[in-house]
Amino acid sequence: MSIHRRFITQFLLQLFFYFIFISFILLTFTVFFGYYLSKAEIEGNVGKADELFLEDQIQLNNGHVTIQSELKELVKKQSGWLLIFDNKGQLIKHLYSPKELEMNFSALIDHKEDYDRYYSWQLYNDSEQPLIVMFGQRNKAEKLIDEIASHMNWTTDELQLPRDLQHEVMSVDGSVFLSTLDGTVLNTFNNEQRLSIKELYQLGNNNSFLTKSISNQESNKTLIVSVPNPIKEDVEATTFIYHLKYPLIALLIALLLTFIISGFLYSRKFASPVTTVIQWIENLGNKQYTSPTNIRHQQKLYNKSGVIKHKYRLYKEVMETLSAVTIQLEENEKMRKKQAKTREDWISGLSHDLKTPLSSIVGYTKMLNSDQYQWSLDEKKHFIDTIDEKSHYMMELIEDLTLTYRLQNNSLPIIEESIELNETIRRTIIQTMNIKMSMPILLICNQKQSN
Numbered sequence: 001m002s003i004h005r006r007f008i009t010q011f012l013l014q015l016f017f018y019f020i021f022i023s024f025i026l027l028t029f030t031v032f033f034g035y036y037l038s039k040a041e042i043e044g045n046v047g048k049a050d051e052l053f054l055e056d057q058i059q060l061n062n063g064h065v066t067i068q069s070e071l072k073e074l075v076k077k078q079s080g081w082l083l084i085f086d087n088k089g090q091l092i093k094h095l096y097s098p099k100e101l102e103m104n105f106s107a108l109i110d111h112k113e114d115y116d117r118y119y120s121w122q123l124y125n126d127s128e129q130p131l132i133v134m135f136g137q138r139n140k141a142e143k144l145i146d147e148i149a150s151h152m153n154w155t156t157d158e159l160q161l162p163r164d165l166q167h168e169v170m171s172v173d174g175s176v177f178l179s180t181l182d183g184t185v186l187n188t189f190n191n192e193q194r195l196s197i198k199e200l201y202q203l204g205n206n207n208s209f210l211t212k213s214i215s216n217q218e219s220n221k222t223l224i225v226s227v228p229n230p231i232k233e234d235v236e237a238t239t240f241i242y243h244l245k246y247p248l249i250a251l252l253i254a255l256l257l258t259f260i261i262s263g264f265l266y267s268r269k270f271a272s273p274v275t276t277v278i279q280w281i282e283n284l285g286n287k288q289y290t291s292p293t294n295i296r297h298q299q300k301l302y303n304k305s306g307v308i309k310h311k312y313r314l315y316k317e318v319m320e321t322l323s324a325v326t327i328q329l330e331e332n333e334k335m336r337k338k339q340a341k342t343r344e345d346w347i348s349g350l351s352h353d354l355k356t357p358l359s360s361i362v363g364y365t366k367m368l369n370s371d372q373y374q375w376s377l378d379e380k381k382h383f384i385d386t387i388d389e390k391s392h393y394m395m396e397l398i399e400d401l402t403l404t405y406r407l408q409n410n411s412l413p414i415i416e417e418s419i420e421l422n423e424t425i426r427r428t429i430i431q432t433m434n435i436k437m438s439m440p441i442l443l444i445c446n447q448k449q450s451n
Contacts, residue, residue, distance in 0.1 A: 014265070018258070018262060021258060022258065025251070025254045025255070025258065028254075029250070029251045029254075032250065038050075038053070042074065043074060043077075045078065046071070046074050046075060046078060046080060046119070046135050047118075047119035047135055049121075051121055051122075051123055054071075054121055054123055054133060055123050055124065056068075057070060057071035058071065058084065058123060058131070058133060060123075060124055060127065060129060060131065063129055065084055065092055065093045065131070067082070067093065067095060072095060075095055075096055075135070076096060078137065079137060079140065079172075080096065080135055080136060080137045081094070081095060081096045081097035081135070081136055081137070082094065082095035082096065082097065082133070082134070082135055083095075083097055083133070083134040083135075083136075084131055084132070084133050084134075085131070085132040085133075085134070086129065086130075086131065086132075087129070087130045087131075087132070089132075092131075118134055118135060118136030118137070119134070119135045119136070120132060120133065120134050120135075121133045140172055140174070140210060140227050141174070141210045141211055141212040141225045141226060141227050142212045144165075144168065144169060144172075144174060144176075144212075144225045144227070145212045145213070145214055145223065145224075145225040147165055147168075148161060148165060148169075148176060148223065148225060149214050149223055151165070152223060154216045154218065154219035154221055155219060157178065157186040157187055158187060159176055159178055159187050159188075159189050161176070161189060166189070166190075169189065169190055169225075170190055172227045172228075173190075173227065173228055174190065174225060174226060174227035174228075175188065175189065175190050175191045175225070175226045175227075176188065176189040176190065176191075176223070176224070176225055177191070177222075177223070177224040177225075177226070178221060178222070178223055178224075179221070179222050179224065180220055180221060180222070181215060181217075181220050181221070181222055186221070209226045209227065209228055210226070210227050210228075211224065211225070211226045212224070212225050213225075272311060273311065273312050273314065273315045273319075274315075276292050276300055276301070276312070277315065277318060277319075277322065279292045280292050280322055280326075281322075284325070284326065284329060287333065289326050289327075289329050289330035289333065290326070291322075291323065291326065300312075301319055301323075343404070346404070347401075350397055350400070350401060353397055354394060354397055354398075357390035357391075357393050357394050358390075358394065360386060360387070360390045361387050361390050361391060361394075364383040364384075364386055364387050365387065367383060368380065368383055368384075389431075393431065
């Protein structure tokens with residue numbers, strides 16, 4: 001597979017992985033969101049509970065019914081009651097219920113008008129002992145207004161409440177109003193919010209308060225009692241946010257972890273190999289012909305068996321090319337150093353080879369210019385022939401040196417030619433022997449000249 005296709009495949013796989021992962025996070029958040037929203041609704045009104053929640057809170061075991069503490073607290077907090085009947089309508093369990101309801105299912109029907117609302121569920125329908133659960137709320141305002149009306153003196157504008165009745169009204173945070181039939185407030189008790197009759201009825205219409213009233217036509221007055229409704233029909237925004245804060249925090253943490261993990265994986269998958277390639281190129285620029293190593297001086301690219309590591313396989317072709325370039329550059333560097341050393345040795349030998357014939361030329365020249373001796377023609381001819389031969393030899397060495405530098409600068413191509421190897425060896429031997437034979441004569445002449 002080419003590197004282009006490999007990149008596309010890896011990128012699509014990464015996107016698919018993150019899509020599945022984020023979808024899982026969102027699904028989990030949705031489940032938690034539904035759970036906490038349902039919990040908030042139930043805490044506002046037990047009547048919003050479903051059968052699963054109630055079957056978890058109301059356990060049936062061999063005909064014995066047990067109510068969990070969580071449901072008890074919710075019913076008590078909402079000033080409600082709970083009745084549990086069997087499939088024949090017989091009461092088998094009750095919780096905070098009025099005495100007049102603790103009989104059977106028909107008793108609830110008879111007293112239906114005394115309650116603002118009630119809810120019913122059928123539980124354990126698949127079992128042999130199904131249950132009917134009823135949840136309701138007694139209108140406390142109706143109970144209070146009956147007691148207050150019994151102590152009313154409609155001829156005055158005063159609210160004459162006994163001390164115990166005042167404590168009962170305040171214990172439920174209720175309010176008592178005495179007004180004319182047209183809505184003019186004459187007197188109030190425990191009305192800290194200073195509500196008007198209109199505002200009071202508006203609160204009663206949206207179920208924020210439970211309100212009851214009794215009118216007296218003879219005195220043209222109305223008695224109104226209002227208490228806060230402990231059952232919330234809708235989940236308030238503050239309550240919603242309070243219950244939703246934990247799923248939101250979990251979602252933010254999950255998204256943050258996803259970002260960190262994805263950044264790490266992307267850097268490991270894409271950025272780390274690119275950084276290694278850059279480091280490798282820098283090493284080559286610094287004439288370090290080795291692949292990058294870690295802090296323990298171990299190979300980054302290959303494992304102990306010599307196989308390229310998984311995170312670098314996406315750039316396999318690039319790594320192989322750089323490896324080949326590194327090997328070639330290392331070989332070229334070794335060859336260059338070897339050639340440099342050979343050239344230095346050759347130049348050193350060439351300097352020595354130039355000194356030897358030059359000494360012969362200088363010696364024979366001094367011998368010819370000497371006035372102390374009379375050389376014969378044969379001797380002079382020998383001297384001159386030797387000087388000529390040494391001069392040609394020196395010219396050949398200089399031409400070789402010039403050729404070497406021209407070859408080094410790529411200014412002269414190499415031209416191969418065939419030579420007679422035996423003849424070349426013979427001439428070399430003769431030149432060497434002539435040099436050895438001429439050296440004693442030059443030394444004698446120099447010694448005589450110095451004397």
